[in-house]
Amino acid sequence: MNISRAAVLSGVSAKMIRHYESAGLVPAAARNGSGYRVYSMDDVHRLAFIRRARAVGFGTPDIRQLLSLWQNRRRPAREVKRLAVEHLAQLQTRIADLEAIADTLSHLIGHCHGDERPDCPILDSLAADDRQPAASASSKPRQAGKK
Amino acid sequence: MNISRAAVLSGVSAKMIRHYESAGLVPAAARNGSGYRVYSMDDVHRLAFIRRARAVGFGTPDIRQLLSLWQNRRRPAREVKRLAVEHLAQLQTRIADLEAIADTLSHLIGHCHGDERPDCPILDSLAADDRQPAASASSKPRQAGKK
DNA sequence: TCTTGACCTTCCCCTGATGGGAAGGTCAAG
DNA sequence: CTTGACCTTCCCATCAGGGGAAGGTCAAGA
Numbered sequence: 001m002n003i004s005r006a007a008v009l010s011g012v013s014a015k016m017i018r019h020y021e022s023a024g025l026v027p028a029a030a031r032n033g034s035g036y037r038v039y040s041m042d043d044v045h046r047l048a049f050i051r052r053a054r055a056v057g058f059g060t061p062d063i064r065q066l067l068s069l070w071q072n073r074r075r076p077a078r079e080v081k082r083l084a085v086e087h088l089a090q091l092q093t094r095i096a097d098l099e100a101i102a103d104t105l106s107h108l109i110g111h112c113h114g115d116e117r118p119d120c121p122i123l124d125s126l127a128a129d130d131r132q133p134a135a136s137a138s139s140k141p142r143q144a145g146k147k
Numbered sequence: 148m149n150i151s152r153a154a155v156l157s158g159v160s161a162k163m164i165r166h167y168e169s170a171g172l173v174p175a176a177a178r179n180g181s182g183y184r185v186y187s188m189d190d191v192h193r194l195a196f197i198r199r200a201r202a203v204g205f206g207t208p209d210i211r212q213l214l215s216l217w218q219n220r221r222r223p224a225r226e227v228k229r230l231a232v233e234h235l236a237q238l239q240t241r242i243a244d245l246e247a248i249a250d251t252l253s254h255l256i257g258h259c260h261g262d263e264r265p266d267c268p269i270l271d272s273l274a275a276d277d278r279q280p281a282a283s284a285s286s287k288p289r290q291a292g293k294k
Numbered sequence: 295t296c297t298t299g300a301c302c303t304t305c306c307c308c309t310g311a312t313g314g315g316a317a318g319g320t321c322a323a324g
Numbered sequence: 325c326t327t328g329a330c331c332t333t334c335c336c337a338t339c340a341g342g343g344g345a346a347g348g349t350c351a352a353g354a
Binding site for chain 1: 213220228
Binding site: 002003004014018034035036037 | 329330331332333
């Protein structure tokens with residue numbers, strides 16, 4: 001089958017199929033006489049696997065490893081679990097970071113009256129000096145020797 | 148002062164100061180006789196404002212608007228609050244998405260024994276067929292007329 | 295005065311996943 | 325043969341940065 005059919009069956013756009021090929025996530029597709037890429041159902045399954053792995057947030061290097069573990073009949077489940085646990089930890093870190101930002105923001109929003117008046121704690125907070133005065137050095141101290 | 152001093156005082160790297168200039172977030176800096184960029188404390192404050200806005204996750208277009216609201220003495224706080232509320236909503240959407248992914252992943256992890264055996268529900272789930280069979284069409288139905 | 299090295303400039307490439315679009319070749323139906 | 329749906333490769337853009345090269349400028353010390 002051609003690439004667009006493989007795209008429909010796998011749920012991965014033709015654009016991304018070519019991209020995964022150039023990124024080495026999938027082996028270079030076979031070609032027919034006119035240079036068109038030709039796919040088998042095995043290829044489609046592999047692409048769908050990639051789509052699902054991406055849907056749970058795995059990045060290219062992780063997916064590469066997952067694919068090779070998937071191919072290998074004798075893989076230990078331990079390896080797969082380790083990858084997943086690491087990835088989950090990263091996700092949780094990102095979530096916590098975003099939550100901290102959201103908390104800050106909603107705090108600011110709660111203090112802003114939000115009417116016609118120009119005074120606004122949100123802007124005030126963005127404009128506030130949050131860095132300590134950096135000791136001395138008046139203008140251009142052309143470092144005597146930094147590192 | 149030169150760009151590296153402005154970078155230290157504002158907490159924005161010299162690289163990013165140039166980037167913000169080319170992106171139009173800050174007006175083109177004044178130049179001295181040799182073409183070096185020259186900054187005032189006003190410029191530094193503006194850069195620090197950008198840094199803080201980025202720290203709460205605002206993107207370039209939002210920051211552009213926040214800066215112009217900040218400059219304008221007669222702005223209504225309403226405008227600022229609206230931007231912040233919109234941005235918060237986007238943050239919460241992203242957080243919810245990530246949490247859904249994390250939940251899925253931790254569910255899978257919980258079902259994986261993670262030892263030497265090769266059977267692994269994580270890989271099984273990534274390999275599982277999750278798309279309905281797409282009706283018919285056997286091979287290459289070269290569309291008679293799609294859209 | 296010359297040397298040195300810290301600083302400045304512009305320009306280009308990289309990230310990661312994805313899409314848009316152009317230029318040009320192929321194929322099948324009418 | 326024409327048409328248009330499909331395929332190919334290549335380049336560009338996103339976002340918020342960072343890395344680094346090539347080359348000009350400046351100030352301090354010998």
